[in-house]
Amino acid sequence: MHGKNQPDPHNAWTSAIAALGLLDQPAGERVAYLWPDNVRAWSCWQGVQTQWRVGMGGATGLDYAGVRAFLDEQDLQRDERREVFAGIQACERATLDVWAEQRERQERAASGLPVPGRM
Template identity: 45%
Template sequence: MYPENWDAFRVFETMRTQWRTGMCGATGLDYTAIPAVIDLLNIPADRRQLFGDLRVMEFEALDVMAEQRIQESS
């Protein structure tokens, strides 16, 4: 992992129980929890950049979860 991604990974990993879900599974992270997680982890990062990095991880995770649902249903 690149050092510049470490803070975003720490927040993403800590947010693992903060997924919003609907009838078809996860729909995205609960963004209201992100500032508290950043503060609790004492991350001094640029929050705008960190949020963008988290969204990239979120979209990738959603793609993986969607693929898993498709494989499980076939």
């Protein structure tokens, strides 16, 4: 049972954020809260997770043609579509930054170099 201020480790949002590597702790130990204005963008962000372009070094970014096709099906007004797309791009950039930091930490650890703490 979870108290009023205790996150539910089975919460889908917390699990999704952890699966993207955006949490240092396992799902359930931290909770992310969204501003109401960002809920639609976050929902669409979840919907485009199959649209990652992946190269030899890992994911390089989203396939924007696929993102646009997804957004075509979302019944968004023109201004809302722009806002949602900007939100998706912000999530994409943050995810790529976290993944790059994780790769750097893994490479440093594998080479025996000290691994700096996360700020």
